[in-house]
Amino acid sequence: MEQPTYMDPVCGMQVTPESAAAQSDYQGVTYYFCCDADRQEFDRNPENYLTQKQNTLQ
Numbered sequence: 485m486e487q488p489t490y491m492d493p494v495c496g497m498q499v500t501p502e503s504a505a506a507q508s509d510y511q512g513v514t515y516y517f518c519c520d521a522d523r524q525e526f527d528r529n530p531e532n533y534l535t536q537k538q539n540t541l542q
Contacts, residue, residue, distance in 0.1 A: 487500040487501065487502060488500065488501075490504075490515070490516045492515075492516065492517045492518045492522055493515055493526060493530075493533040493534065494517065494522035494523075494525050494526050494533055495518060495522055497518040499516045499517065499518050500516075501516060504516035504517055504518070505517060505518055505519045505520055505523075506519065506520045506522070506523035507523070508523050508526055508527055508530075510526075510530045510534075515530075
């Protein structure tokens with residue numbers, strides 16, 4: 485079975501939970517990131533990224 489792909493809300497790269505370098509939970513939703521630097525940037529101001537892009541399941 486193919487794994488779901490999620491968009492890194494900082495850079496827009498597509499990642500799977502297995503391939504993600506980092507993850508962060510915000511308001512009950514888990515976001516996946518291609519690198520820890522993106523997670524750190526997201527954690528500083530998540531609303532900035534959530535209003536720009538939605539973390540979508542594809």
